[in-house]
Amino acid sequence: MKKLPLKFYQHKDVLHIARQLLGKIVVTNIDGIFTSGRIVETEAYVALTDKASHSFNGKRTARNEHMYAPAGTAYVYICYGMHQMLNVVTNSKNIPDAVLIRAVEPLLGIDDMLKRTGKVKLDNTLTKGPGNVGKALGINKSHSGLLLLDDMISIYEDKASKLSDDQIGASKRIGVESAGADALLPYRFYIRGNKYVSARPVR
DNA sequence: CCGGGGATTATCT
């Protein structure tokens, strides 16, 4: 396996990247512990025009600063005071497009992921939903700003698992009701039938 | 299986 190149993240269409990230492998190497998972659900946040994005209308604060970093940077923030949310920054420097990693299918280091989450046995709740992804992979806010080509958090291409269009579903995003009309945009992507996907597709 | 509500605190106004 090889890491996704910067060029992958520099694509101008964040929706395209959100779809292409499905099936890719996230690997973390944190405090000497390797864990990994296959991405099965993502959401795109579109620079400037998207009311659901932290960077809507060019908003820029200490929290979302890394959304303005170059493509291929990790943006990690805390949600509801406790959940560490992993995002991939795309497009180019100062264009705050990002993709939220909403769910993965656990691969390596399942025992360590169980320890981190305090769970006793593997089931679909281990890495279902963005808060659980961050917790299981050992990701926290201090990792925001790291380049995904470094070794702490990286994403690999898995040539063995190419997805066809009919394996990919789309829906409105989750938990962004306050974004008004933008909450209805079909910016959420998932692998159909995968049990780690965080919610049922909305019709 | 599904919906409601509490937990918990960084962040922004």
Added chain:
DNA sequence: GATAATCCCCGGC
């Protein structure tokens, strides 16, 4: 002081 890109548990069917 209010809100939040969530999660878990509980009760009802």
